[in-house]
Structure formats: structure tokens, C-alpha cells
Amino acid sequence: GRRRLGKGGCGQVYKGVDEDGRELAIKILHYEGVSDVQKAELMRHMAREVRFLQRVTSPYIVKLLGVQKVDSGQLSQSPQAGGRVGTEGVCALAYEYCRLGSLEDALQCRGEWNRRPTSGTQRFEILYQACIGLLELHSQDILHLDFKPANVLLDGPLGPERDTSTVSARIGDFGMAKKVHQLTSAQGASGNTITISTRTNRTQLWVTEGYACPEYIQTKRGSDRTDVYAMGITIFRVVTGKHPSGSGGVTLK
Numbered sequence: 001g002r003r004r005l006g007k008g009g010c011g012q013v014y015k016g017v018d019e020d021g022r023e024l025a026i027k028i029l030h031y032e033g034v035s036d037v038q039k040a041e042l043m044r045h046m047a048r049e050v051r052f053l054q055r056v057t058s059p060y061i062v063k064l065l066g067v068q069k070v071d072s073g074q075l076s077q078s079p080q081a082g083g084r085v086g087t088e089g090v091c092a093l094a095y096e097y098c099r100l101g102s103l104e105d106a107l108q109c110r111g112e113w114n115r116r117p118t119s120g121t122q123r124f125e126i127l128y129q130a131c132i133g134l135l136e137l138h139s140q141d142i143l144h145l146d147f148k149p150a151n152v153l154l155d156g157p158l159g160p161e162r163d164t165s166t167v168s169a170r171i172g173d174f175g176m177a178k179k180v181h182q183l184t185s186a187q188g189a190s191g192n193t194i195t196i197s198t199r200t201n202r203t204q205l206w207v208t209e210g211y212a213c214p215e216y217i218q219t220k221r222g223s224d225r226t227d228v229y230a231m232g233i234t235i236f237r238v239v240t241g242k243h244p245s246g247s248g249g250v251t252l253k
């Protein structure tokens with residue numbers, strides 16, 4: 001059986017169970033009411049997730065456990081466990097299931113967090129792990145480019161046991177991720193910078209208002225500092241309970 005966990009820009013996310021009884025979070029591509037051009041763009045986002053999650057193995061990055069393509073009726077073997085799979089025609093992804101939802105859920109006291117809000121120690125641990133996750137991505141020349149509390153997934157015990165346990169944080173949703181290019185300015189200073197591809201420029205840039213830095217929105221040029229900016233906003237929200245601008249962050253397309 002399955003139940004819906006949420007909805008994102010690419011599709012619906014459901015909770016499912018595989019034949020071995022393992023709990024999964026399954027993202028299914030959203031087809032209804034979209035044009036062929038939009039469908040192709042959504043499939044590129046799904047393919048991008050597969051490419052990057054196959055490259056990264058870290059306790060601070062969500063694990064990709066399976067991939068389904070439009071010409072297949074079932075999920076393929078885990079890319080991380082059994083090598084890489086092709087990314088063309090991806091229509092569904094299966095991830096490890098994180099029982100405590102997201103950092104956004106914790107901040108808004110939804111679900112499990114409505115009954116037992118985060119402690120100060122847990123909030124520090126979550127931020128610390130998320131920072132390490134971003135650092136590991138950047139060390140492998142990967143930019144996330146959509147970092148926000150909703151994309152920090154949390155796992156740990158349910159109920160009273162969680163009060164004395166560590167909450168594990170994992171970065172998810174790599175639909176906007178990009179590989180870094182090393183560019184050198186006329187002054188000779190090098191930095192980690194990437195320009196969004198021409199293919200992406202045919203459509204609107206997908207960002208989250210309140211977490212995407214103004215330079216990224218205006219120029220479509222991202223860097224590791226783009227992720228650091230979003231992390232800074234996230235830390236501010238966790239510490240103060242408020243967004244610096246007073247906005248909760250609205251997803252734009």
C-alpha cells in the first residue's frame with residue numbers, strides 16, 4: 001500500500017513498501033495537464049536527480065534505491081548498490097523513507113513534530129549534519145541550487161524515544177543540481193561558478209523565493225555561495241523561528 005507524503009514541482013511523493021517490506025518514499029512524475037515540452041523538462045529534472053545521486057554516497061545525502069522508466073513496469077536495482085543506470089525516460093524514483101518528514105515540517109510543527117517539537121540540541125544537530133552534507137557536495141564539485149528546509153529530510157525514532165535520540169538529517173531533491181565549472185576571471189581569481197545551460201534557459205528558472213539569492217535569480221549564474229546563502233536563511237529560520245524577510249518562501253516556476 002501507499003499514501004501520499006507530499007507534492008513537489010516534478011510530481012507526487014508517496015510512501016510505499018517493497019517486496020522485502022522495506023519502506024520507501026516514491027516520487028512519481030506528474031503527467032496530467034502538462035504539455036509535451038513541460039513533460040520533457042520534468043523528465044530532465046528526474047534524470048538529473050539520478051545522475052547526481054549515483055555519484056554521491058554520504059550519510060547526509062538521501063539514498064536513491066530504485067528507478068523506473070516509462071518502458072518498464074517495475075523499479076530497477078538500486079543505482080548506488082549495483083552500479084549506474086541510464087537516465088533517459090525516468091518517470092519514478094524510490095528513495096529511503098525518512099520517518100520524521102522534513103525540517104520544514106519540524107519548523108511548522110507538522111506531523112510527528114506537532115506532538116513532540118524539536119529540542120535545541122536536535123535543531124543544532126540537524127543544522128550541523130545539513131552543513132556537512134552541503135560541504136560534501138561542494139567538495140565533489142556539485143551545487144544543489146535548491147537548498148531549503150523542505151529539502152532537508154529527517155529520520156529517527158517515533159514517539160517518546162526520539163526525545164533522547166539523535167535525529168538524522170539528509171539533503172534531498174537534486175532536480176536543480178549542477179556540476180561546477182572552474183571559471184577564471186580577467187583578474188586571474190578562480191572560483192566555483194556555473195551558468196545555467198541554454199536548454200534550461202528556454203524555460204523559466206525554478207527557484208524558491210526567500211532561499212534563492214538575488215544574484216542567482218537575476219543572472220542565472222550559481223556558485224557554491226548560492227547554496228551557502230540558502231543555508232544561512234535556513235539557519236536564521238531555525239534559530240529565530242522567522243524568515244529574515246518575513247516571507248515563508250513560496251515555490252516559483
